[in-house]
Amino acid sequence: MPQSVSQDIGAPIPNNTPHAVSVTLPTWEATVGYEEGQDWVVNKMHSGYPRFFIHSKIQELAALIELNYARDDEKTFIFPTYNVAKRCREFIKNKTKLTPCPVRIFQLSSPAPKNEDEASFRIEANIAVVFFPSSEFGLAKNYWQHAGEGISSRLAEYFLNEMRDKLTADIKDKRPGLKRNSGRSSRSSRSSRSSHSSTLNSNPTAEFSTFVEERFGRNLDVRFAKEAKKLLKQRLATSIEHNTSPDDVYLAPSGMAAIFAAHQMILNTTEGASEQKSVCFGFPYVDTLNILRKWGAGVHFYGFGDDESLDELEKRLEGGEKILSLFCEFPSNPLLKTPDLIRIHKLSAKYDFAIVVDDTVGNSSNLDILPYCDITVSSLTKIFSGDSNVMAGSYVLNKQSPRYKIFKEYLNENYEDLFWDQDAIFLERNSRDYESRSKEMNKNSLKVLKLFQDCPLIDRIYYPSVSESKKHFDALIKPGGGYGALMSIVFKEEADAVCFFNNANLSKGPSLGTNFTLVCPYAILAHFQELDEVANWGVDKNLVRLSIGLEPAAELLGVLQEALDLAKEQRDFADN
Known part of the structure; x- marks a missing residue:
């Protein structure tokens, strides 16, 4: 594992991958330098996450x-x-x-x-x-x-x-x-x-x-693209269960395009939509909030996404305000909080708003979400693909939703297939072992969790199984499902976070759900211009996010332990 990990600024992740969706920012200082536009970093950036860095x-x-x-x-x-x-x-x-x-x-x-x-x-x-x-x-x-x-x-x-x-x-x-x-x-x-x-x-x-x-075997005859898309839709429908039809699975060129499409569909099928704000429930990935802010009447942001926030929303609805929709992540990125989706679903039935749930982090192999929302959206770029070499997304309609008929009619008339054929071929190949990979990542994550729980340098760990919202996750977990591969940690001291990150011999860059462990200083990378603002919602500037991969557990734990030991040595030296 360590020998194959590049620590060169700007190198694609994985190495030598022409269409990689992640890029190496190997140190805390390089990540800051990238965000500040410093030449010593920017001039080496020949790739990056595709929606931010133009290939x-x-x-x-x-x-x-x-x-x-x-x-x-x-x-x-x-x-x-x-x-x-x-x-x-x-x-x-x-x-x-x-x-x-x-x-x-x-x-x-x-x-x-x-x-x-x-x-x-x-x-x-x-x-x-x-x-x-x-x-x-x-x-x-x-x-x-x-x-x-x-x-x-x-x-x-x-x-x-x-x-x-x-x-x-x-x-x-x-x-x-x-x-x-x-x-x-x-x-x-x-x-x-x-x-x-x-x-x-x-x-x-x-x-x-x-x-x-x-x-050499990574690309198929392009005549098979139509079949690849059919297989992808069937694979997703089977994973979601509930007799979901492949015809109710829609492919998109990215996870954000799926969220955007869902929002556009709701805007275009709801009477009075131009007067109704949406709700963003929980601290989301940044562009979900941007979409809700910049298209439509605006957004009510309940950044904590907890039971008290839901109480506040219910009071707003009881007061007579009508909302267009509620978007949430299950669980959220990077704080791994899980909203009370069952209660949200009841509020939706009573007050008539659409529910869109992003299940990218928890994923359909672990969770049974569709019955409690109108639409699930997912970034297939992440764990569904795993190989970090193709962008894709999906949105799936719930046949039992009261909005199903109008959504279906809208999509029958307006859906465009924007998913490039060659990308579909790669994604179909990558996703064949999606569920088995997910289960292995669940197991590795629990072992990493135990390692961090035993470390005196760490102040907080964010993971669904140790969250205050665990009961909401457990309410919708599938038999045999797990808590996913994403985890965030906050060190007691900033210097310890920097030392740990700089010395962890792992891939370091944006994205998640990769078959290899991927680490980033999330707040610095995603919210550098608004660190004080996101801190108000619990996102610490020193938060380190880990997406746990498929490496042999002993090797992965060894690499993490070595980085923790170096941080502890540095702390002991500083204290003495």
Whole structure:
């Protein structure tokens, strides 16, 4: 285990993975440096979590398109369909301070297969490009991040492979002085966290990695994509149980896109939705709250997500206020609190609001959630995949919900498959052993929990089995289910947290649910600009979050114990 773990800033996690969804930030100081935009970190960041860091293939495609089609001072974001691009355009126009703010959409397609042989490797791929004034890049990036509907890196790579020569030839025709190997576009900037930064040069290392990945068993004939999606929906339906039909399982390009789709559906099917706020119950992953704040009438935020918060919500409802929906995580990330979903369900029946539950952390192999909500949403990027090399999400309708019929009618008319075929093939392969992996992670997590409980340096441990809300988790746990793979710890002293994190010989970066243990200083990484605010909700700035993997328990415990021992030695030295 330790030998395969990269500690190089900016290295993809896993190593040598062209479409990795995590990235190495190996020290506390590097994580802070990344958030502060310090060059010694940012200049080494060649990959990152896809909704925050624009993948190099997407950057390259955007640069080519801008050189071909952009007007003066225009930038672009690329989406999988025209309808998604329209939503981005609407968001920019609604939020901009520019008057006027010209935003236009341009569509491109790659060639369709000419015959059956080509159909094994060629797809007619469509993209929709949103052009907007460069000053509004931040707004467009907000849409990309919050809604999670941007093109995947595999789609960008495929489109480049099919269209690079044509796009480059078109540039040469339009701008004869431009050389093929022209280096970075003049529009490039320091970091793709703030702007596209791309090159027209091909990357031999990346191309070789892609060749190996596709040649040696990790990619299937693209004609099987439709079957892969069918299998994914069946696999999810079977895991959820309750006679869930695969037809009630909807795939999305990311977990956040699933949450966004659920919110959009509720907004578009509820009478008086424009006047009704939603409720975010419990401290959530950051973009769930952003979606509820920025689309619709706004949000009531009950950040503690506990029984007292539910009392407060009930008083609000008794007072006559009508709410649109309640979104919650089960359990929450990173504090692992579990809401009283059974009581929430009763309130929903009485006061007529929709319930959307994100079960990413607890997952359907452990929990029986669907009967107590209208929709479950999940990031399939996480434990369902495990391999940290594909983005995906799902949302599932509860057939027993009083809203089922209207939701189903809406989706029959409006659902678009935004999930790129190659991503579906990878996810289907990754998820075949989803439930058995989940059970093994449950077992490893309990052993890690015991290790931390015995450590005098640690002040608090957040895990469903030791939480005050354990009874709410236990009420919906499946026979044979466990408490999941996510755990957070807070040290008594900041220096001990930093020492432990810096010396833990494990993968360190964003995401969770990976087959390998993944660690991050969560508040620093997710809430650096609002540390005082999140502290009010119990998220300590020194919180260390661990997603426990499949390593042999003895090896994993040994690595963690070594890091704890070093922190203890440092503490003893400081005290003396």
